[in-house]
Amino acid sequence: MSTMSKEEVPGAFNRRSSAITAGVERTASRAMLRAVGFADADFDKPIVAVANGFSTLTPCNAGLDRLADRCRRALGEAGAMPQLFGTITVSDGISMGTDGMRYSLVSREVIADSIETVCRAQSVDGLLAIGGCDKNMPGAMIAIARLDVPSVFVYGGTIKPGRLDGCELTVVSAFEAVGAHSAGKIGQCEVEEVERHACPGFGACGGMFTANTMSAVCEAMGLSLPYSSTMAAEDDEKLESAARSAEALAVAIERNVLPSRLFTRAAFENAIAVVMALGGSTNAVLHLLAVAHAAGVDLVLDDIERVRRRVPVLCDLKPSGRFVTVDLHRAGGVPQVMKILLSNGAIDGSAMTVTGETLEEVLAHVPETPSADQEVIRPWDRPISPAGHLAVLRGSLAPAGALAKTSGVERSSIAGPARVFDSEEACLRAVLDGTVESGSVLVIRYEGPRGGPGMREMLAVTSALVGAGLGSSVGLVTDGRFSGGTHGLVVGHVAPEAAAGGPIALVRDGDRITIDLGENRLELGVDEGELARRRGEWVPPVTPVRGVLGKYARTVSGSDTGAVTDGNP
Numbered sequence: 378m379s380t381m382s383k384e385e386v387p388g389a390f391n392r393r394s395s396a397i398t399a400g401v402e403r404t405a406s407r408a409m410l411r412a413v414g415f416a417d418a419d420f421d422k423p424i425v426a427v428a429n430g431f432s433t434l435t436p437c438n439a440g441l442d443r444l445a446d447r448c449r450r451a452l453g454e455a456g457a458m459p460q461l462f463g464t465i466t467v468s469d470g471i472s473m474g475t476d477g478m479r480y481s482l483v484s485r486e487v488i489a490d491s492i493e494t495v496c497r498a499q500s501v502d503g504l505l506a507i508g509g510c511d512k513n514m515p516g517a518m519i520a521i522a523r524l525d526v527p528s529v530f531v532y533g534g535t536i537k538p539g540r541l542d543g544c545e546l547t548v549v550s551a552f553e554a555v556g557a558h559s560a561g562k563i564g565q566c567e568v569e570e571v572e573r574h575a576c577p578g579f580g581a582c583g584g585m586f587t588a589n590t591m592s593a594v595c596e597a598m599g600l601s602l603p604y605s606s607t608m609a610a611e612d613d614e615k616l617e618s619a620a621r622s623a624e625a626l627a628v629a630i631e632r633n634v635l636p637s638r639l640f641t642r643a644a645f646e647n648a649i650a651v652v653m654a655l656g657g658s659t660n661a662v663l664h665l666l667a668v669a670h671a672a673g674v675d676l677v678l679d680d681i682e683r684v685r686r687r688v689p690v691l692c693d694l695k696p697s698g699r700f701v702t703v704d705l706h707r708a709g710g711v712p713q714v715m716k717i718l719l720s721n722g723a724i725d726g727s728a729m730t731v732t733g734e735t736l737e738e739v740l741a742h743v744p745e746t747p748s749a750d751q752e753v754i755r756p757w758d759r760p761i762s763p764a765g766h767l768a769v770l771r772g773s774l775a776p777a778g779a780l781a782k783t784s785g786v787e788r789s790s791i792a793g794p795a796r797v798f799d800s801e802e803a804c805l806r807a808v809l810d811g812t813v814e815s816g817s818v819l820v821i822r823y824e825g826p827r828g829g830p831g832m833r834e835m836l837a838v839t840s841a842l843v844g845a846g847l848g849s850s851v852g853l854v855t856d857g858r859f860s861g862g863t864h865g866l867v868v869g870h871v872a873p874e875a876a877a878g879g880p881i882a883l884v885r886d887g888d889r890i891t892i893d894l895g896e897n898r899l900e901l902g903v904d905e906g907e908l909a910r911r912r913g914e915w916v917p918p919v920t921p922v923r924g925v926l927g928k929y930a931r932t933v934s935g936s937d938t939g940a941v942t943d944g945n946p
Contacts, residue, residue, distance in 0.1 A: 407420060413460075415458065419458050422456055422457055422458045423456075423457045423458065423502035423503060423627075423630045424457070424458045424460055424499070424500075424501050424502050424503075425452050425457045425458065425459050425460065425501060425502060425503040425504070425505060425626065425627075425630070426459075426460055426462065426492075426495060426496050426499065426501040426503070426504045426505070427445055427448055427449060427452070427459050427460065427461045427462070427505050427507070428462060428463075428464050428492045428495070428496075428504060428505070428506040428507065428517065428520075429441055429442070429445040429461055429462070429463050429464070429507050430463075430464050430465070430466045430488070430506075430507055430508040430509060430510070430513045430533075431445060431463065431507075432465075432466045434466065434467070434468050434471070435466060435467075435468035435470070435471065435509070435510050436536060436576055436578065436579045436580060436581075436610075437466070437468065437509035437510035437511075437513075437533060437536075437579075437580065437581040437582070437588060438466045438508070438509040438510055438513070438533060439579050440509075440533055440534070440579040440580070440610045440611065441507050441508070441509055441533050443616065444507055444531055444533065444615065444616065444619040445461060445507055447616050447619045447620050447623075448505055448507065448531060448619050448620065448622065448623040449461060449623075450620075451619075451620040451621075451623035451624055452505070452623045452626070452627060455623065455624050455627035455628075456627060457502075457503070457626075457627050457630065459505075459623075460499070460501070462495050464488050464491045464492055464516075465484060465487055465488060465491065466484065466488075466508070466509070466510045466512070466513055467480055467481055467484045467510070467512070468510060469481050469510065469511050469512075469587070469834060469860065470548050470582060473552070473834060473836050473837055473860065474801070474802075474805065474836070474837030474838075478831070478833040478834060479829050479830060479831030479833055479926060480831060480925070480926075481511070481512060481831065481833070481834065482512065482663075482826065482831050482832050482858075482940060483830075483831050483925060483926065483929050484512045484516070485512040485515050485516045485519070485664070485667070486516070486519075486929070486942050487516070487925075488508075488512060488513060488516025488517065488520070489515075489516045489517070489519035489520040489523070489671075490520075491520075492504070492506065492516070492517060492520035492521075492524075493520045493523050493524060496520070496524050496526070497524070501526065502526060502527070502630055503526055503527040503528060503626055503627075503629070503630045504520075504521060504524060504526055504527075504528040504529075505528070505529050505530075505531060505622065505623060505626050506520070506521065506528065506529075506530050506531070507530075507531045507532075507533065507619075508530070508531075508532065508533060509532065509533030509534070509580070509581050509588065509610070510581060510588055511581075511586075511587040511588045511591065511660065513533075513588075514530065514532070514588070514591035514592055514594070514595055514664075515591055515664035515667060515668060517530055518530070518594075518595065518600065518664075518668045518671075519667060519668055519671045521600070521636045522636055522637075522640055522668055522671035522672040522673075523671050524636070525635050525636050525637050526635070526636075527626060527629040527630045527633065527634055527635060527636075527731075528600070528626070528629075528636055528731070529600065529601065529602075529622050529623075529625055529626040529629065529731050530595045530600045530601045530622075531601070531605070531618075531619050531622045531623075532592040532595065532601060532605055532606055532608075533579075533580065533581065533610055533615075534579075534580050534581070534608050534609055534610030534611070534612070534615045535580045535581050535582075535583055535588075535589055535592075535607065535608070535609055535610060535701075535702040535703060535706075536576060536577070536578060536579065536580030536581060536582060536583045536609070536610060537577060537578060537580065537583065537609050537611065537703055538577075538583050538701045538703070539574040539575045539576060539577045540574060540577075541570060541571060541574040545701060546571060546574055546575040547575060547582060547583045547584050547586075547695055547696075547701065548575055548576055548582045548583075549582075549584065549586070549695070549696055549836070549840060549860075550571050550575050551568075551571055551572050551575045552836055552837060552840030552841070552844075553840045553841075553843050553844040554567065554568045554571040554572070554844065555568065555809075555837075555840065555841060555844060556808070556809075556840055556841035556842065556843060556844020556845045557844035557845070558844070559808070559809040559811070559841060559844070559845060560811070560844060560845035560846060562844070562845075562846075578610070578611055579610045579611055580609060580610030580611065581610070583695070583701040583702055583703070584694060584695030584696050584701050584702065585655050585656055585657050585658070585692070585694040585695065585696075585698075585702060585705075586658055586695075586696065586860065587658040587660040587661070587860065589606070589607070589657075589702045590652060590655065590657035590658040590660070590661045591658075591660075591661060591664060592605075592606035592607075593606045593607070593651055593652070593655055593657065593711050594648045594651065594652065594657075594661060594664070594665065596711045597644075597647050597648045597650075597651040597652075597711060597715065598639060598640065598644045598645070598647065598648050598728075599639045599644065599728060599729055599730030599731055599732075599736065599739075600636070600639060600731055601622070601731075602618060602621055602622050602625060602731075602732070603710075603711070603712045603739055604618070604706070604710045604711070604712060605618045605622065606710070606711050607702050607703070607705050607706035607710040607711060608706060609703050609706070625731055625732050626731070628732070628733070629731050629732070629733065632733055634729070634731060634732075634733050636672070637672070638729045639728075639729050639730065639731065640668070640669075640672035640674060641674070641728060641729075642674050642675075642676070643725040643727065643728045644725075644728045644729075645665060645668075645669055645674055645676050645680075646680070646684055646724070646725065647715075647718075647724040647725055647728055647736070648661075648665060649661075649665065649680070649681055649684040649685075649688075650684055650688045650718055650723050650724050651711065651714060651715060651718070651724070652665075652765075652767065653684065653685055653688040653689075653690065653765030653766065653767065654688055654689065654690060654691040654692060654714050654717070654718060654723075654765075655690075655691075655692045655694065655705075655711075655714060656690050656692055656693075656694050656697065656698060656761065656766055656784050657767075658859075658860075659767055659780050659781075659782050659858065659859050659863075659869060659870070660858060660859075660860075661767075662678075662681050662767060662780055662870070663858065663870065663936060663939055663940060664939070665681075665939075666678075666937075666938060666939030666941075667939035667940065667941050668939075669939070670938070670939055670941050670943075671941075671943070678769045678778045678780075678937055679769070681767065681769055682768065682769040682897070684765065685764060685765030685766075685767060685768060685769075686764055686765070687723060687764075688718065688723050688764070688765050689757070689760030689761070689762060689763050689764060689765070690760055690761040690762040690764075690765060690766050690784060691714060691717060691754055691755045691756075691757070691760050691761065692705060692714065692753060692754055692755070692761070693752060693753055693755070693761055694753070696785065696863065696864045697766075697782075697784040697785025697786075697864040698761070698784070698785070699752075700752075700753045704751075704753045705753050705754070707751070707753075708747065708748065708751040708753040708754045709743070709744075709747060709748065709751075709754060712739070712740055712743045713743055713744070713747055713754055714754060715736070715740055715743075716740045716743040716744065716745055717745065717746070717747065717754070717756065717757055719736070719737065719740055720745040720757070721757045724736070726740070761784070762783070762784065766782055766783045766784035767780060767781075767782060767783075768780070768781045768782075768783050768894055768897055769897060770868060770892075770894075770897050770898060770899040771897065771898070771899065772891075772898045772899040772900040772901075773880060773899075773900050773901045773903075774854065774871065774880050774881060774884070774890065774899045774900060774901040775868075775871045775872060775879075775880075775881075775899045776872075776873070776879075776880070777872035777873050777879075777935065777937045778870070778872050778937045779854075779868050779869065779870050779871040779872065779899050780868070780869055780870040781867065781868045781869075781892070781894055782859070782863065782864065782867065783894050784864065785864040785865070786849070786864070786865065786866055786894065787848075787849040788849055788866065789893070789894040789895045790891070790892060790893040790894060790895060790896075791816070791818060791851075791852040791866055791891075791892050792818075792889060792890070792891040792892075793816045793817050793818045793852065793889070793890065794816075794817055794818070794886070794887050794888070794889060794890075795817070795818050795819075795820050795884050795885070795886060795887065795888045795889070795890050796813070796814075796817050796818070796819050796820065796886055797820045797822070797884050797885060797886050798819065798820065798821050798822070799822060799823050800821070800823065800824070801821055801824060801833055801835055801837070801838060801857065804819055804821050804838050805837055805838050805841060807819075808838060808841045808842055808845060808847075809841060811845075813842075813845075813847060813851060814851075815847060815850040815851060816850060816851070817851055817852070818851070818852035818853070818854060818890040818892065819838075819851060819852065819853045819854070820853075820854050820855070820881065820884050820890070821835060821838070821853070821854075821855040821856075821857060822855065822856055822874075822875035822881045822882060822884070823856070823874075823875045823876055823882075823918060824855055824856055824857030825856035825857060825871075825872075825874025825875060825876055825877070825935075825936060826874065826929075826930075826933040826934070826935065826936055826940040827874060827876045827877060827920065827930050827933055827935075828856065828874050828875050828876025828877075828918060828920075828930075829857065830920065830921065830926045830927075830929050830930035830933070831926060831929065832856075832857050832858050832936065832940060833857050833858070834857065834858055834859055834860040834863075835853070835855055835857055835858070835859055835860070835863065835867075835869070836859065836860035836863055838853065839853065839859060839860075839863040839864070839865055839867055840863075842865060843864070843865055848864070848865040848866070849865065849866065851866070852866045852867070852868070852890070852892045853865070853866070853867040853868070854867075854868045854869075854871060854881070854890060854892065854899065855867075855868070855869050855871060856869075856870070856871040856872070856874035856875050856876075856879065856881055856936070857869060858870055858936070866892060866894075868892055868899055870936040870937070871899070871936075872935045872936050872937040873935060874935060874936065875918075876917070876918055876920070877935065878912070878915065878917065880901055880908065882915055883901075883903075883908055883911040883912060883915060884901060884903075885911075888901060888902060888903050889901075889902035889903075890902065929942065
């Protein structure tokens with residue numbers, strides 16, 4: 378990194394340098410920094426926070442320490458002073474189907490708040506955030522948007538697929554095996570074999586589930602380096618990419634490339650387009666709304682639907698497709714997908730990236746059409762689906778909106794009698810007990826951001842339905858959300874949620890519910906007079922009053938605005 382005086386460097390570096398070198402009143406600060414390795418010459422260097430989500434709680438984050446070490450060395454070699462601190466993670470896969478899943482979405486806010494707190498308190502010049510599990514990426518992005526100092530995100534990488542009897546496995550295979558066992562399709566020994574082979578090493582869940590979707594979002598918005606979002610966690614190229622990311626950040630600090638230049642409306646629409654083309658997770662919608670709120674960009678559900686209608690699904694990826702993320706990487710990764718979109722006018726090439734180049738410049742040497750010797754990425758004129766797979770539904774059951782994932786769905790509509798559950802556990806018991814009838818529409822409520830609290834994912838239920846052979850004959854509607862591994866005729870993010878008095882709180886067993894993905898409708902077949910009578914009898918639930926869930930329930934906004942906690946949009 379070239380040497381520049383503080384007068385030459387605009388923005389945060391100038392302010393930080395002034396603060397740290399200002400006279401005797403900063404003597405105590407300098408003394409403390411000497412104790413962690415600063416020498417005289419180091420006080421004129423930019424201080425870079427390295428926010429490390431390392432944890433042995435989950436394979437997604439278990440390999441992050443080696444990336445953090447490599448980033449620290451690269452930052453030092455580039456003339457910066459890296460300062461490491463830890464931030465939390467929780468494993469969605471491990472907490473799935475339990476009460477612990479209530480803390481998953483909450484962890485996004487804790488990650489964002491913790492990174493913001495450290496970086497503001499220490500007046501850093503730049504931020505390098507390293508994460509792996511689902512909420513690491515949006516949590517870091519929210520913090521980066523709030524801080525607006527030069528920043529880069531380093532993804533821990535994807536897990537390689539497990540293998541059993543010639544078939545590739547992901548963690549979702551284990552959940553679906555449980556459903557197949559409950560339906561009498563496979564024995565306990567087969568379930569245990571799937572369990573033993575599904576997750577062979579470090580890395581985030583291997584399909585285009587939430588972690589890999591959000592890493593792709595980081596790359597699409599220019600916050601991560603090209604190709605970095607699809608690398609395998611255990612491959613050496615991930616270490617090399619981490620080092621290059623650190624070097625890029627050092628240059629971004631010199632040039633004062635701020636996140637506010639990256640997090641533009643065009644960048645958010647580019648990210649939505651990439652999520653649609655990849656067949657990514659429904660959670661991306663929730664997180665993009667939250668990051669946009671932090672960045673001060675006006676993004677709403679109708680924008681999601683507008684982009685969906687003009688962008689096809691181009692990638693044949695799990696959970697609804699055939700391939701995993703390492704296959705996407707070999708086929709050209711996110712840059713190949715973005716170049717196809719750019720060549721067909723589906724994204725804005727003028728959007729800025731952390732390297733200071735525009736997206737069009739970054740993609741200049743990527744071919745406009747995917748290689749013919751692979752089947753993961755389809756060309757524009759031969760898509761998996763002519764329109765995106767994340768559809769925004771509205772209607773009498775979801776006046777503020779709901780979200781459905783249309784990929785891998787054998788039928789686009791269902792109309793049937795409701796079977797209502799006030800928790801995920803109650804619904805899962807019914808599925809595993811074999812009491813769910815084909816043609817019905819399951820309703821799981823009081824699982825929204827406020828009502829859960831925490832808006833749990835319903836992967837255990839949806840996987841059990843698929844495993845039991847009911848994935849295409851039973852509908853599911855919830856004010857909770859779904860894992861990126863979910864597929865089937867399911868609708869989540871119903872707003873207003875039940876705890877806020879939304880219509881979903883008033884549904885009773887036997888009511889007719891219509892899910893129509895083709896018409897973007899979610900309707901409750903109950904007249905207004907009857908609904909008014911039921912509303913008069915409805916009693917709001919009591920929310921927790923202590924601890925982090927209580928704080929969350931009292932401050933969180935609805936899913937239609939991203940479930941944010943720093944002031945309702």
